[in-house]
Amino acid sequence: MNEHPKTFIAFVKLGTFLREFCNSLQNEDEWSVKLNEAIELSKHKNGWFTRENVMFALENWGELLTENNLQAWLSKYSLSENRPKTVALILAGNIPLVGFHDFLCVLLTGNKVLAKLSSNDEALIKFITSYLTFLEPIFKDLIVFEKEQLKEFDAVIATGSNNTSRYFEHYFGKGPHIIRKNRSSVAIISGKESPEALKALGEDIFRYFGLGCRSVSKIFVPRNYDFDLFFKSIYDFNSLIEQNKYANNYDYNKAVYLMSEFKILDNGFLILKEDEGYSSPIASLFYEFYDEPEELKNRLAADKEQLQCVVSHGFMEDEVAFGQTQKPSLTDYADNIDTVDFLLRT
Missing domain, CATH: 3.40.605.10 (Aldehyde Dehydrogenase; Chain A, domain 1)
Structure with missing residues (x-):
C-alpha cells in the first residue's frame, strides 16, 4: 500500500x-x-x-x-x-x-x-x-x-x-x-423464523428486483411448510408491482405458468413455483421442500459451483444472515475466488 x-x-x-x-x-x-x-x-x-x-x-x-x-x-x-x-x-x-x-x-x-x-x-x-x-x-x-x-x-x-x-x-x-x-443464491427456511427475519429475507429476494447473483431466487422449506407467514412478512414489498418492467414480468410469467398448468402460489406481486432449479425468472421465486437437513447440506455442497450465497440461520458454515446478501464486505469475492490474490500471483 x-x-x-x-x-x-x-x-x-x-x-x-x-x-x-x-x-x-x-x-x-x-x-x-x-x-x-x-x-x-x-x-x-x-x-x-x-x-x-x-x-x-x-x-x-x-x-x-x-x-x-x-x-x-x-x-x-x-x-x-x-x-x-x-x-x-x-x-x-x-x-x-x-x-x-x-x-x-x-x-x-x-x-x-x-x-x-x-x-x-x-x-x-x-x-x-x-x-x-x-x-x-x-x-x-x-x-x-x-x-x-x-x-x-x-x-x-x-x-x-x-x-x-x-x-x-x-x-x-x-x-x-x-x-x-x-450463479444463484438460495435461502433455507426452518419454519421457526420470526416475521422480522422473513421480512429481512424479502430484502434478499427483492433488492435490485432480484437481478443480482446475490439475490435469493429459491427457498428450501420443510415439508408441509405453511407459506402464510412468509407472504404476510414480505407484504411491505408489494409496491414493486408499480414498477412497469417488474409488473410486465410478473404478468408474463404468471400467464406462462397458468397456461402450462403449473401449480403456483401467488400474492399479487410474487409467484412461488415448486421447481428443482435455482434461477427463477423475475417476479418469481422457486421453492423446494426438504425432509432431512443433512441431505440438503449435501445437495448444496454438491452444487456449490452454481451458488453464490446460502442464506440461513445456524444451518451451515459460510451462511449469510437474513437480509444481508446485498451488503457484501470487501472480502466477499464473487464465485469465492480471491481477486486480490489472483492479481498478486499473476
Missing part, C-alpha cells in the same frame, strides 16, 4: 464523498450535481436502475470505502510483491456498480484497468473514474475504457452468463484469467 498511497487515499476520499452525498438533502455542489446526472443517465439507459436501488449501492460503497476498512482488507496481502500489469475487465451490468469491486481490486493492487463496460451500467463507473481523476490525476494513466476489441493486457477478469463464458474461455483462456458464469 505504501507503493501506491495516492490511489488508496483517493478511494478513501471517494468513500467520504459517497457517504456525504447519500446523507445530504441538498447535494448542490459541483460533483454532487454530476453524480445526480449520472444516476439519471443510468436510469435512462437501464430501466431497472431506479434511484432507490442506485442510492442503495452508493450507500453500501460509501460505508465500505473507509481507511480502516480498506487497511484491514489489504493488510492481509503483500502488495509489494505485485508486478504492475494491465488487467482487462469485462463488466456485467445487471445491478448498479456490479463490477466496481473488480475495478477497486485492480487499482489498489497497483495495476492498470482496461475495461469494457456494459452499456447497462456505464454512467456510474465513468462518474467514479472522473471523480477519482479529479482527486488524483494519476488515475488518468491507470484507467482506460475500450469499446472495441480488447488488446494488450496481461490478465483478464470477465463476468457474464453461462453462454458468454464459453466465448470468454475461447478468447481469454490461454492467459491468466477469472471467468465468471451464472
Whole structure:
C-alpha cells in the first residue's frame, strides 16, 4: 500500500464523498450535481436502475470505502510483491456498480484497468473514474475504457452468463484469467423464523428486483411448510408491482405458468413455483421442500459451483444472515475466488 498511497487515499476520499452525498438533502455542489446526472443517465439507459436501488449501492460503497476498512482488507496481502500489469475487465451490468469491486481490486493492487463496460451500467463507473481523476490525476494513466476489441493486457477478469463464458474461455483462456458464469443464491427456511427475519429475507429476494447473483431466487422449506407467514412478512414489498418492467414480468410469467398448468402460489406481486432449479425468472421465486437437513447440506455442497450465497440461520458454515446478501464486505469475492490474490500471483 505504501507503493501506491495516492490511489488508496483517493478511494478513501471517494468513500467520504459517497457517504456525504447519500446523507445530504441538498447535494448542490459541483460533483454532487454530476453524480445526480449520472444516476439519471443510468436510469435512462437501464430501466431497472431506479434511484432507490442506485442510492442503495452508493450507500453500501460509501460505508465500505473507509481507511480502516480498506487497511484491514489489504493488510492481509503483500502488495509489494505485485508486478504492475494491465488487467482487462469485462463488466456485467445487471445491478448498479456490479463490477466496481473488480475495478477497486485492480487499482489498489497497483495495476492498470482496461475495461469494457456494459452499456447497462456505464454512467456510474465513468462518474467514479472522473471523480477519482479529479482527486488524483494519476488515475488518468491507470484507467482506460475500450469499446472495441480488447488488446494488450496481461490478465483478464470477465463476468457474464453461462453462454458468454464459453466465448470468454475461447478468447481469454490461454492467459491468466477469472471467468465468471451464472450463479444463484438460495435461502433455507426452518419454519421457526420470526416475521422480522422473513421480512429481512424479502430484502434478499427483492433488492435490485432480484437481478443480482446475490439475490435469493429459491427457498428450501420443510415439508408441509405453511407459506402464510412468509407472504404476510414480505407484504411491505408489494409496491414493486408499480414498477412497469417488474409488473410486465410478473404478468408474463404468471400467464406462462397458468397456461402450462403449473401449480403456483401467488400474492399479487410474487409467484412461488415448486421447481428443482435455482434461477427463477423475475417476479418469481422457486421453492423446494426438504425432509432431512443433512441431505440438503449435501445437495448444496454438491452444487456449490452454481451458488453464490446460502442464506440461513445456524444451518451451515459460510451462511449469510437474513437480509444481508446485498451488503457484501470487501472480502466477499464473487464465485469465492480471491481477486486480490489472483492479481498478486499473476
